[in-house]
Amino acid sequence: MSDIAATVASAAPEAADDDGIVKKKKVGVFFWIFTGWVALVVLASILAPLLGLQDPNNANFDAINQGPTTAHLLGTDDLGRDILSRVIYGARVSLIVGFGAMSIGMIFGGTLGMVAAYRRGAVDSFVSAVSYVMLAFPALVAVIAIVAFWGHDIWKITIIVGIASIPLVYRVVRAATLSYATREFVTAAKSQGATDIRILTRELLPNVLPAIISFFLIGVASVIILEGALAFLGLSVQPPTASWGNMISESRTYLSQNPWLALFPSLAMFLFLIALNLIGDSLRQVLDVQDSKL
Amino acid sequence: MAKFLFKRALALIAILFVVSIGTFFLIHLLPGDPTVTILGPNDTAHNKAVLLQQLGLNKPIWQQYWIWLGNVLTGNLGQSFITHATVTSTLAHAVPIDIELVIISQVLALGIAIPLAIASARRPNGLLDRVSTTSSFAMLALPPFIIIVFLVLIFSIHFHVFPGPGSYVPFTQNPWSNLHTMILPAIVLAVGSIVIYFRLLRGDLISTLQEEYITMARSKGLSDRYIMWRHALRPSSLSLLAAAGLNIGGLIAGAFVVEYLLAIPGLGYALVNSIQQVDYLTVQGITLFVAVVVVVLNFIIDFLFTILDPRIARE
Amino acid sequence: MSGELVVDEGFPTEEETQGLLLKVTDLKTSFATPRGRVRAVDGVSLELGRGETLGIVGESGSGKTVLSRSIMGLLPRRTTTQSGSIVFDGTEIVGAEDKTLRTLWGAKIAMVFQDPMTSLNPVVRIERQITESLRLHTSMDKAEAKATAISLLGQVGIPSPTERVRNYPHQLSGGMRQRVTIAIALACSPRLLLADEPTTGLDVTVQAQILDLLSSLQQERHMAVILVTHDLGVVATRTDKIAVMYAGRIVETTTTRRLFADMAMPYTKALLNSTPRISDPSHTRLTAIDGRPPDLINPPPGCAFAPRCESATDQCRTEAPPLRPAPSDPTHLFACWNPLPGGTAGRVTTLEESP
Numbered sequence: 001m002s003d004i005a006a007t008v009a010s011a012a013p014e015a016a017d018d019d020g021i022v023k024k025k026k027v028g029v030f031f032w033i034f035t036g037w038v039a040l041v042v043l044a045s046i047l048a049p050l051l052g053l054q055d056p057n058n059a060n061f062d063a064i065n066q067g068p069t070t071a072h073l074l075g076t077d078d079l080g081r082d083i084l085s086r087v088i089y090g091a092r093v094s095l096i097v098g099f100g101a102m103s104i105g106m107i108f109g110g111t112l113g114m115v116a117a118y119r120r121g122a123v124d125s126f127v128s129a130v131s132y133v134m135l136a137f138p139a140l141v142a143v144i145a146i147v148a149f150w151g152h153d154i155w156k157i158t159i160i161v162g163i164a165s166i167p168l169v170y171r172v173v174r175a176a177t178l179s180y181a182t183r184e185f186v187t188a189a190k191s192q193g194a195t196d197i198r199i200l201t202r203e204l205l206p207n208v209l210p211a212i213i214s215f216f217l218i219g220v221a222s223v224i225i226l227e228g229a230l231a232f233l234g235l236s237v238q239p240p241t242a243s244w245g246n247m248i249s250e251s252r253t254y255l256s257q258n259p260w261l262a263l264f265p266s267l268a269m270f271l272f273l274i275a276l277n278l279i280g281d282s283l284r285q286v287l288d289v290q291d292s293k294l
Numbered sequence: 295m296a297k298f299l300f301k302r303a304l305a306l307i308a309i310l311f312v313v314s315i316g317t318f319f320l321i322h323l324l325p326g327d328p329t330v331t332i333l334g335p336n337d338t339a340h341n342k343a344v345l346l347q348q349l350g351l352n353k354p355i356w357q358q359y360w361i362w363l364g365n366v367l368t369g370n371l372g373q374s375f376i377t378h379a380t381v382t383s384t385l386a387h388a389v390p391i392d393i394e395l396v397i398i399s400q401v402l403a404l405g406i407a408i409p410l411a412i413a414s415a416r417r418p419n420g421l422l423d424r425v426s427t428t429s430s431f432a433m434l435a436l437p438p439f440i441i442i443v444f445l446v447l448i449f450s451i452h453f454h455v456f457p458g459p460g461s462y463v464p465f466t467q468n469p470w471s472n473l474h475t476m477i478l479p480a481i482v483l484a485v486g487s488i489v490i491y492f493r494l495l496r497g498d499l500i501s502t503l504q505e506e507y508i509t510m511a512r513s514k515g516l517s518d519r520y521i522m523w524r525h526a527l528r529p530s531s532l533s534l535l536a537a538a539g540l541n542i543g544g545l546i547a548g549a550f551v552v553e554y555l556l557a558i559p560g561l562g563y564a565l566v567n568s569i570q571q572v573d574y575l576t577v578q579g580i581t582l583f584v585a586v587v588v589v590v591l592n593f594i595i596d597f598l599f600t601i602l603d604p605r606i607a608r609e
Numbered sequence: 610m611s612g613e614l615v616v617d618e619g620f621p622t623e624e625e626t627q628g629l630l631l632k633v634t635d636l637k638t639s640f641a642t643p644r645g646r647v648r649a650v651d652g653v654s655l656e657l658g659r660g661e662t663l664g665i666v667g668e669s670g671s672g673k674t675v676l677s678r679s680i681m682g683l684l685p686r687r688t689t690t691q692s693g694s695i696v697f698d699g700t701e702i703v704g705a706e707d708k709t710l711r712t713l714w715g716a717k718i719a720m721v722f723q724d725p726m727t728s729l730n731p732v733v734r735i736e737r738q739i740t741e742s743l744r745l746h747t748s749m750d751k752a753e754a755k756a757t758a759i760s761l762l763g764q765v766g767i768p769s770p771t772e773r774v775r776n777y778p779h780q781l782s783g784g785m786r787q788r789v790t791i792a793i794a795l796a797c798s799p800r801l802l803l804a805d806e807p808t809t810g811l812d813v814t815v816q817a818q819i820l821d822l823l824s825s826l827q828q829e830r831h832m833a834v835i836l837v838t839h840d841l842g843v844v845a846t847r848t849d850k851i852a853v854m855y856a857g858r859i860v861e862t863t864t865t866r867r868l869f870a871d872m873a874m875p876y877t878k879a880l881l882n883s884t885p886r887i888s889d890p891s892h893t894r895l896t897a898i899d900g901r902p903p904d905l906i907n908p909p910p911g912c913a914f915a916p917r918c919e920s921a922t923d924q925c926r927t928e929a930p931p932l933r934p935a936p937s938d939p940t941h942l943f944a945c946w947n948p949l950p951g952g953t954a955g956r957v958t959t960l961e962e963s964p
Contacts, residue, residue, distance in 0.1 A: 505727065506722055506724065506727040506728045507727065507728055507729055507730040507731075509683060509722070509728075510720075510722055510728045510729070510730075510790070510793075511730070511741075512683060512714065513681060513683055513714050513715065513719065513720045514714060514715035514719075514741065514742040514745070514793070515710075515711040515712065515713070515714035515715035515716060515742060515745060515746060516711075516715075516741060516742070516745060517711070518707075520741075524733070524737075524741070525730050525733065528730075528732045528733065529730075529731070529732050532732075603732070
């Protein structure tokens, strides 16, 4: 059987069963597992002080570079600090930078994008031109340079990365809004005398929300990677503060003696990133009326 | 087409102008005395006088910008007060290493992504497609710094297949050892590109294969392999080019991290070192250089589009 | 035209079988869709002699496109189920391997597609799109293939073919593109050309040019043609026989001359009335057929056309009429309980009464 014929056959990627009924896509079990994981990480990092963990910065030179033990479930690092505790506290940095920066991007870029797509005209042309120029500037290099000059505490990093994300968020939200802004229901609302604010929040926002939420989650994942890269370059929060990036970076020194040191923070970050990507992807597929209609 | 290129060239100049202003003000909008900022702790009266003269700091800021821009355009990016090397010579040493790294990684990436995408697109939802699509999705969540830690652990520390960090050998000294040291970083860089190229090409091919002109090609009796390479892949190669363009920024960023971690004296290594040594002129020079390279490469790719896509060429 | 009409007159003799180019027997083609199985072709039989022209006529959704692609063997197999038999020039198409089909495709059977805007690869030059099948199926070298491509473009009426051969599809008008697809189809002198609505996307004036071009090329090359269309006017003067399709079945088939002289099916009549004629004064009102073609997933019981038919009776709504010969002419087959009066088709009630 021809492979190309097989491809042509799968106009819809779903597999057909014998009755000729093609199954519809739904969120799978992985969606719920990963949503649970994200919830767990967020809750644990917020409630960290209440969990009875050991002090993440408490050195204990009697127990350095240990693998997992009953006293230290994920082992200890080169200073005898508890890795479980550091992984949980370290999540705070990723979460604050990731969600904080993307929120800044959404508040400014998202609002601008919706307004520009709805009003069109000179405002749209101007903001779009500015965003085009800003996007041409390689974001990471700009962020590295600015962080290097301005200093790298967690809030400065959040603000800088947040600002750097605005033009991209703007373009995505603008494109998503644009596809709805000219539809009949908007015209209908206008003809009934609805205010612009009402149209933007009640008519357009619910429609673009799936795309925005999905992009937001995937954006958070990218920002967390960016923060990790900064940590490796020594440009994120400074030791001894625990962050996933810092922990993975520090583990390199003892890689041959204690690979656990690298494994647990890497695993935490990897699973968190994959969860964000998967949830974002599934939400887009399921919520997007455009995609899921038969 | 000439008009289109002209508009693009104008946009290029506008963007380069904005880039130059951005990099210039990186230093000059910082609070405090720029001479202190630039000279750092090694401030001496002599250095300060040289710097004031070199940058024209006693003049209004716009004039300073024009002086700086004039210097930049003549290839003078200033001289580091820390290492006493000119920024241009630092770039000249570092850039070839990045070029080598990027080329090797992209050859690897295309060499893996294209055949894999073709094989997957031939049977969407087949076993190979499921495996490669799922693993490419997982790879999206693997940042280069995690990959490198584990590749070093496996290939350098355990199996001694590739040398570990700090074993860089210049190409001119021993090409063979040089390539040997570059493979590991190139693999790390390639992973991110493979994921991007594979996902893009697979999706593109699946939709192209449903086009009527593919059925038409089949109706001529052409073999599947011929149809794939001559009819299906060709339109997709353009989107691949676009993706490569968008990927350049990320690739350079990835190269920075990888170089720093493996102590390969490329741009990223130089950048981080100069940040740590508070060598602002070098930081500024590298930032400007990278920004210009990304902008210009994107322009070139835009230009290639107009040549390669017959549909755009007409307009 | 030297090809004689081959019609079903009892058992075919050996000579007649040799004259037969294509024989389709009880072909059923269905697809898996999200809503269920679509029976796009539901028991079609037909025959075509060498050099003969058959028109397949029906509304969109009547299964005529699927039928033509089934004959070609081009349908995607993973979602398609086929039964019955299609014998082309001694080769069984149903269930054949792609390897076998590829020796026929382009060389012995070729197809002109509906929309020249989508059937030519936008990023491949005209030259390659013509020469690739020449290089594949003949022993021509590159230069010979190019010369042949240029001469083919000339034959299909493209001005300055030497320059045009270097063009990309978007540089040609719609009519020119369809001429190119015809040149591609004719490249290896196939025995059978399937033309699926070859003029639908084109201007009215260009439509006639393309159809006339097809007719004259066919006569020059002694090639059999299956012309698929929704427009009875298109097939009226350009075919030897006609098969009218409705809901995946042939509902009436006979020679073109007889069909227009004495049509039996109310559906054929309705189709004819919905066709504009050049001879009509402008602004003549066309009679559209009310209603829609039936759902091919759950077809109604009885005659599929009954819900839209003016002369439908209770029998039509409950019992599907078989395809049977008219008493006056056994080569004229139709499936109707209440055929149109007049002519020699007459009224037939049972199969037993027919000779």
